Amino acid sequence: MLNPDPAPTAPAIPELDGEQLREAIAGELQAARDRTRLLTDSVDDGELTAQHSRLMSPLVWDLAHIGNQEELWLLRNVGGRDPMHPEIDPLYDAFEHPRAARPSLPLLPPAEARRYAHEVRGRVFDLLGEVKLAAGPDAAAPLLADGFAFGLIAQHEQQHDETMLITHQLRTGAAVLTAPTPAPAPGSALPAEVLVPAGPFTMGTDTEPWALDNERPAHLVDLPGFAIDTVPVSNAAYQAFMADGGYAEPRWWTAEGWAHRMTAGLSAPLFWQREGGQWLRRRFGHLEPVPAEEPVLHVTWYEADAYARWAGRRLPTEAEWEKAARHDPATDRSRRFPWGDEAPGPQHANLGQRHLQPAPVGSYPEGASPYGVRQLIGDVWEWTASDFTPYPGFRAWPYREYSEVFFAAPGKPAEYKVLRGGSFAVAPVACRGTFRNWDYPIRRQIFAGFRTARDLVDGR
Missing domain, CATH: 1.20.120 (Four Helix Bundle (Hemerythrin (Met), subunit A))
Structure with missing residues (x-):
């Protein structure tokens, strides 16, 4: 036992x-x-x-x-x-x-x-x-x-x-899974980014009944102001990086990222292929044109980081992501989800394998955070800049092997980067504003994308 x-x-x-x-x-x-x-x-x-x-x-x-x-x-x-x-x-x-x-x-x-x-x-x-x-x-x-x-x-x-x-x-072979296609995103134009002002917020939780140990304890984090993308980076935006030679220019990549890009021969997201001047992707047994309006999917942390540098931006830290997702400036409290404390519904987010792909960027206005950031829950896991480390006061529960063995050892570089938000493949029971996922920065078979952020200059 x-x-x-x-x-x-x-x-x-x-x-x-x-x-x-x-x-x-x-x-x-x-x-x-x-x-x-x-x-x-x-x-x-x-x-x-x-x-x-x-x-x-x-x-x-x-x-x-x-x-x-x-x-x-x-x-x-x-x-x-x-x-x-x-x-x-x-x-x-x-x-x-x-x-x-x-x-x-x-x-x-x-x-x-x-x-x-x-x-x-x-x-x-x-x-x-x-x-x-x-x-x-x-x-x-x-x-x-x-x-x-x-x-x-x-x-x-x-x-x-x-x-x-x-x-x-x-797997290769004929398609065996089916699901409806997500609805088109609302047509209204959205700002490219939202500003999150400086100040403290409560990160993590002490009150979520089924929260796992790495989500605990709740603690105050005081952040400088920052700007974060309103929506995840789209396939169209990522193709602009590719067309501009993003995979051929070492200056956009960390030394480790460039070494991996060369060793692995990365030149596009996983499952993409070029045919007749068009990018196609393989998705659950179907070969189809890459949808320009969907969040980019199946990229490594290194690819996400390189894109952010090319765009003159950076990946958000885990704390920035959570503040953008949970903090309500009107009440100065942290919500369970971006939209509030109620459990996710189909109007809030793309979760639970209801679809077999992300929804177009700008979808789910009812799931927006108080700052106006969309699709923070569901669609794609989002790479952050942060290493997977314990919160202050962390206690392993109910066993060390769930989280503790994956934390960076003292004096050694971290092996894992944090992902947040969940993908279309995540069930609501395993997804919330405090949920933390982690993986090696080279992984891209996972349903991962990203959004970018930047520091504010003179409050703007």
């Missing part, structure tokens, strides 16, 4: 009573499982067991890993149940086997993986009906405070669903 670290002492939002919380948890677990089935039932067993890229696990590994983590945390840790299949635990330990090596493991075949995940889920629903749930801290059962352990598992499954969707994008 796992031995979680002591729970954080910060209070959670007392929004739901026990039965309401139980219903909400059941709904999130079911939504995650419905999506998992869609992603795994849409391909045959050969595609489930194949490794479509060395960067990713076989889909069948993700499927059984989802069930194994659910069994570990909920059935064994919360429920005190005996292990169902302890012999498979090492196979599905993400730290024990790198993704490239997982196809060589004696993994559960597709039918057995489905059966195992289904059996675990049935027992979890039984457990959910037995445990005592209530809003707020619970010193006697910290993993059950606000249903945290169940929320952790719902988020974990949805995060792996996003990972599996990345694998679907990397």
Whole structure:
């Protein structure tokens, strides 16, 4: 059985009573499982067991890993149940086997993986009906405070669903997934950037019930004034950088970025190709013209940084991104989401695989932040300038391996850059204004784009 670290002492939002919380948890677990089935039932067993890229696990590994983590945390840790299949635990330990090596493991075949995940889920629903749930801290059962352990598992499954969707994008062959195209953006012109005045704001959270440890604790951050793009950088804007020789000019790149650009042979975003004077992209089995109005997607941190330098700007820091997304200058408080405290709806953001692509830049006016910044949640993960480091007063919870092992070691350069905001592939349960994602700066199979920022000069 796992031995979680002591729970954080910060209070959670007392929004739901026990039965309401139980219903909400059941709904999130079911939504995650419905999506998992869609992603795994849409391909045959050969595609489930194949490794479509060395960067990713076989889909069948993700499927059984989802069930194994659910069994570990909920059935064994919360429920005190005996292990169902302890012999498979090492196979599905993400730290024990790198993704490239997982196809060589004696993994559960597709039918057995489905059966195992289904059996675990049935027992979890039984457990959910037995445990005592209530809003707020619970010193006697910290993993059950606000249903945290169940929320952790719902988020974990949805995060792996996003990972599996990345694998679907990397696979070759006929399209197997469908979704409607996002609506065109409203026609009204938007300012290129918005100004965010100097001053403090509350970053992070002490009150979000299912927030993960790296989002905590809430703390004041005092920032100089800055300007930030109203919308993410579009494909059309990025093509201007390319047409101006952006990939051929070392002065726009850091030394590390230029070395990677040369070694990897980067000359365009991943999945782009040039045919007959036109840029095309491959998207989930379809070859199509690159939509000029969509946010650019599948670029590394180095590419995003080079574009920003070419444009005479820079990437926003993580704190700048969060202030632009959450701070309400009228009330001087930080919201849960750019639009307010209510959960995301389809009018606010492009989330949850509702579409299989970003919406055009300028979409979702109802999701704008108090400063008028749009599409901060959903559409594309946004690279920031910041390294992945802990907040002041950070405490690992409920286990070190979620965040702490990824932080930069003292005296050593950071390996990971922070991404914010979530993509069209992120489920609402795993996305909020405080949520932090991180990855290597060379990664671009992820659904990542960016927006730029600049320092103010004389307040402008």
